[in-house]
Amino acid sequence: PLVDLSAGWDLSRLYALGHKLQQGESRGEPTAAEVPGPTRRTLDDFAGYAELKAHLRMLLDVFMEANRGGDLLINKLPIASGILLYGPSGVGKSFLIECLRGSVAVPVIEARCETLFSKYLGDSELRLRQVFARARNSAPCILVFDNIDAIGAPRSLSASENSVQTRLLSTLLNELDGVGDRQRPSMGTPAEETLGETSPTREVLVVATVRSPELLDAALLRPGRLGARLQLDVPTSEEREEILRSAFAGMKLGSGIDLSDVGTHPALDGAVGAELAALAKDAAMRSLRRQARADADESNLTGASHGAPPHLEIGIDDIRAAMNSLGS
Structure with a gap:
């Protein structure tokens, strides 16, 4: 041949790289998700906001109990598809996430939105899919997106339909639609179980923070995605x-x-x-x-x-x- 394509190339390494990309692994750059170290903080350490904390505890309890195969009442309650914590800067959204970590008995994975962006075509979406894949592999768990507007801004603000921002948003919506879904056996009567009735649950609960829901694309706020919204307003x-x-x-x-x-x-x-x-x-x-x-x-x-x-x-x-x- 005019050109020996194998000269100077380690074909085994090229094959391994192609296999990694097929399996959904990115280019060896810093991971976009991490499991923070243990914390002694709990929701009791978050001062004020008693009503908000009670609502958040209820959502977390339903999620935890459902994934333990809990009692009949819990199994019949709707499970939050996602929780959006919103409020102005400085009210304590990030601190509330830390207190949440110390209040649950499942892993909490934090997605670092700023590390999702890549100069390689398609790699940003790949990294986001990796984050959700890691969460599913760790299920039941909680997946946190702090300042989710970095990847969930309205599409009208994107430069074009093919911009990285738009592609990331589309990937995020697709992942939220199927994150951690599974079917659990019905806890009803033997007759109901004979009919094969099942009730949906979620093994991954997404919790996101943002200053205002107006900073997010409307599709993110639809039922089935970030359906539960809790406001941290300026304290009384x-x-x-x-x-x-x-x-x-x-x-x-x-x-x-x-x-x-x-x-x-x-x-x-x-x-x-x-x-x-x-x-x-x-x-x-x-x-x-x-x-x-x-x-x-x-x-x-x-x-x-x-x-x-x-x-x-x-x-x-x-x-x-x-x-x-x-x-x-």
């Missing part, structure tokens, strides 16, 4: 108090400080969980600096060095200063 004054108590837990507060008064202060209207946690840290740092300066001044006057770290007690002035600097 009562919820702010709960979040502040959690944020200040383990810190010594000065006498006369009432966190219920702090939670209802007008300066905190509209503050979200991340801002309240930052306020607690800021107040603690201000107290530390203030008392360190006081100890240094005392050492200069007496000529003696304490050697021990300053005693940390957060005062009302520390909290007020932290509130004033919030958002600045």
Whole structure:
């Protein structure tokens, strides 16, 4: 032949690569899904939002019990096809996912949407299919997509019908339509079982987060996909108090400080969980600096060095200063 195609090529390696691609494996780049390490956090550690947590627990309990072949009542309840947690940035969606991980007895796989995108044609869709394949192999499990709008934006915002974004969305919709579906034997009467009645269940529960459902393609929100929607809104004054108590837990507060008064202060209207946690840290740092300066001044006057770290007690002035600097 004019060209020896085998020259300089390891044909066995080429064959192995082709086999991997046929089996749905991508090009050896970082995986788009991971199983996070264990956490001690549970839903009880997520302050506030009692009604939302109760609804989420109910959805998780039905999913878990159904996959254990639970009692008759549970087996007759509809199982959520997917859960969408939505709310503005900073309300704690990612932290809620961490608390969810510590509250269930099945694996939780987190999909990293940013690693799904590839420069190779078709590889992005392949990686997304890999994520769902891994979830099915680990079933029963929970599959999490944090900030799912990265791959689920409305098709009208895509550059073209053949754009990576559009192809990823189509793949996502197809996978959601069949994720973890199986048929379980009916828990009804022997006559019903004789008729071969079965009731559907899901071995993979998809949980996704987004700032607003409006950032997603309408097809994702149809029943059978991300059908259960739970809103984490800006916390109320009562919820702010709960979040502040959690944020200040383990810190010594000065006498006369009432966190219920702090939670209802007008300066905190509209503050979200991340801002309240930052306020607690800021107040603690201000107290530390203030008392360190006081100890240094005392050492200069007496000529003696304490050697021990300053005693940390957060005062009302520390909290007020932290509130004033919030958002600045």
